[in-house]
Amino acid sequence: MDALVRALASAPAGTPGVPVEPDVTVRDARRIIRESATADFSADDGETVRSLLAVVLGRSDAAIAGELLGSYERSDALRLRAYDRILGAHGATVRRPFTVAQLATVLTALREGLLIRRLVDPEAVPDSLYGETALAIAIAALDTRHRHQHIDEAGASLAAPDADAASLRPALPDDPRRAVIDTAAVEFTRHTFYLATLEGMADASGVPLDMLKRLFPTKAHIVIAALRPRFTALTQSVADDVSLGTDHATVIRRHLLRCARLTVEERPFMDALIASISYDTASEAEGLVALKQELHFPSLIEPVIADGQRLGIFSPAEPAREFAATLMNTLFVRCFSRRTLTPEENADFVADLILDGLRGRADD
Numbered sequence: 001m002d003a004l005v006r007a008l009a010s011a012p013a014g015t016p017g018v019p020v021e022p023d024v025t026v027r028d029a030r031r032i033i034r035e036s037a038t039a040d041f042s043a044d045d046g047e048t049v050r051s052l053l054a055v056v057l058g059r060s061d062a063a064i065a066g067e068l069l070g071s072y073e074r075s076d077a078l079r080l081r082a083y084d085r086i087l088g089a090h091g092a093t094v095r096r097p098f099t100v101a102q103l104a105t106v107l108t109a110l111r112e113g114l115l116i117r118r119l120v121d122p123e124a125v126p127d128s129l130y131g132e133t134a135l136a137i138a139i140a141a142l143d144t145r146h147r148h149q150h151i152d153e154a155g156a157s158l159a160a161p162d163a164d165a166a167s168l169r170p171a172l173p174d175d176p177r178r179a180v181i182d183t184a185a186v187e188f189t190r191h192t193f194y195l196a197t198l199e200g201m202a203d204a205s206g207v208p209l210d211m212l213k214r215l216f217p218t219k220a221h222i223v224i225a226a227l228r229p230r231f232t233a234l235t236q237s238v239a240d241d242v243s244l245g246t247d248h249a250t251v252i253r254r255h256l257l258r259c260a261r262l263t264v265e266e267r268p269f270m271d272a273l274i275a276s277i278s279y280d281t282a283s284e285a286e287g288l289v290a291l292k293q294e295l296h297f298p299s300l301i302e303p304v305i306a307d308g309q310r311l312g313i314f315s316p317a318e319p320a321r322e323f324a325a326t327l328m329n330t331l332f333v334r335c336f337s338r339r340t341l342t343p344e345e346n347a348d349f350v351a352d353l354i355l356d357g358l359r360g361r362a363d364d
Contacts, residue, residue, distance in 0.1 A: 032086055033138050038131030040079075041111055072108070079104050092142045096150045103141060107134055172207060177215055177225070179205040184222045185268040193219060193272035220276070220291040226269045230262055231295050238300050248308040253351045255301050256331055260343035263335040274332045297332075298324035327354050 083100055087093070094100055111130055118125035143149055173179035183205035187196040198219065202209040216222045237258060241251045263270040276291055298321065305327075306320035314323070331350045338346055 029086065029089075029092070029138075029144075030135055034131045034135045036082065036086075036131075037107070037134035038128060041114070041130035042127060076101070076104050076108065079108065087142070092144045095141050095143050095154055098141050098151065103137070106137065110134070110137075172211070173205065176205075176207045176211065180207055180212055180216060181222060181226050184219070184226070188268040188272055193223075193275050219272070223269050223272045224291055224294050227266060227273065227295055230266060231297075234258055234262070234297075235300055238304065242304065248304055248311075248313050249355055251304050252301060252327070252355065253347070255304075256327070256351050257343060257347040259297065259328070259331055260335055260347040263332065264343055270332075271336065274336045297328045301327065323354075330354065 080100060083104060087100065094103060110133060114125050114130050140154060141151065143154075180201060183201050184196070187201050187204065190196070191200075196219065198212060198216075199209055201207075201222075202212045205212070207215075216225065234255070238251065238255055241254060246254070263274075273291065273295060302320050302324040305314055305323050308314035309316045309320060327350070330353070331347065334346045334350055335343070341349075
């Protein structure tokens with residue numbers, strides 16, 4: 001066993017994927033960092049597994065620990081040379097309290113940890129994850145303007161508000177929540193959902209940013225607050241139609257019309273909702289995921305479709321949830337892209353298309 005552990009510890013470290021002579025002629029440092037880190041991650045040839053086994057089995061042996069340390073030093077030297085070349089080519093320095101050597105240590109540890117995780121859970125660690133994370137660390141830790149900042153200064157926006165500054169603030173609006181929602185409608189119209197900022201809303205609404213974030217942690221939470229009363233009303237309208245014995249197709253047509261009218265009456269917030277539909281929730285911030293969960297329009301009509309399928313009125317070819325999602329997504333995209341048409345025209349088009357289909361009837 002000792003011989004095996006010594007062999008593992010003394011095995012030469014695999015040549016890292018970080019190029020020893022990176023192409024520093026590329027002016028976009030982001031591209032160099034992302035591509036170099038991704039290559040480094042992909043180049044692992046068993047080095048990490050060997051090191052892990054040696055650490056677990058032989059770290060208490062001074063000689064083996066020395067072999068492991070030497071392996072890390074050789075690997076770090078190659079990476080440090082690449083990092084220094086990149087930093088020098090772009091005039092970047094490292095924010096205190098970090099040094100280039102410490103960043104190399106952090107990135108090496110991150111690389112090893114992700115490689116180990118991928119051994120047992122490959123889906124959680126896509127090839128791009130290390131490169132994107134290395135870039136995020138670099139953006140926070142590197143300074144290209146030579147301000148000689150501490151990392152805390154770069155992250156000042158995350159700090160708690162200054163108590164003295166808070167005492168000098170102007171009076172809050174009488175209804176801060178309403179003020180933020182009204183301001184958000186203007187900001188979303190002017191800048192779109194993704195380009196509008198909470199900072200801009202704070203300035204325009206008169207609600208300080210730290211207080212605004214207590215009410216609405218993200219922009220998506222503002223959309224939820226603005227649309228929730230209308231969503232609740234839509235839920236009740238569907239329930240009323242069903243309780244009054246309205247036929248299934250008419251319930252769906254009425255629901256489509258109400259939703260089409262909503263896209264006009266609450267245009268800024270519905271535009272934000274519709275835009276978010278096209279984004280992959282796996283990569284989204286928590287707020288956008290919450291938006292889709294709390295304002296899940298397909299769920300309002302899904303039970304009606306399911307009951308229609310049970311009675312043989314609607315096709316059972318796909319689950320009711322799929323039909324409901326297709327129906328609502330089609331309507332919202334139609335309203336989003338056909339703004340010159342009336343809600344009635346958009347709702348009728350989608351209802352005719354989905355309920356009657358593309359094929360004409362034999363008696364037409």
